[in-house]
Amino acid sequence: SDFIVVARKKENNWYIGAMTDWDERKLEIIFDFLPDGEYEIEIWEDGLNADKQAGDFRTIKSKISKHSKMSVKMASGGGWAAIISPQE
Numbered sequence: 001s002d003f004i005v006v007a008r009k010k011e012n013n014w015y016i017g018a019m020t021d022w023d024e025r026k027l028e029i030i031f032d033f034l035p036d037g038e039y040e041i042e043i044w045e046d047g048l049n050a051d052k053q054a055g056d057f058r059t060i061k062s063k064i065s066k067h068s069k070m071s072v073k074m075a076s077g078g079g080w081a082a083i084i085s086p087q088e
Contacts, residue, residue: 003074005029012086018072019079024051027072031084034066038087043080050075063087 003025005018014034018027031039041064047056054077064070064084072080 003027007033014082014084016082016084017079018074018081020074020077022076024076024078025074027074029070029072031064031068031070032066034064034084036066039064039084040087041082041084043082045080046073046075046078050078 001021002023003018003020005016005027007014007016009015016029041062043060043062044057045060047058049056074080
């Protein structure tokens with residue numbers, strides 16, 4: 001296959017992971033599967049040189065809701081991961 005995106009829920013948290021083959025790829029993730037409310041998302045995404053150095057990544061924290069959409073860019077052979085937790 002060319003790429004994969006999976007999501008799993010455990011208790012109140014969602015875990016999302018994506019990876020691509022040797023083609024750089026851009027995806028859009030729509031969070032309409034979330035119930036109403038505000039959520040925090042912690043993301044690990046490929047850095048600028050991830051296609052040359054696998055350890056190049058950055059971590060981002062942000063707020064989302066079920067109305068949010070996110071553009072995900074993966075480097076050649078790269079990936080993306082996130083944990084979504086409800087706001088308390």
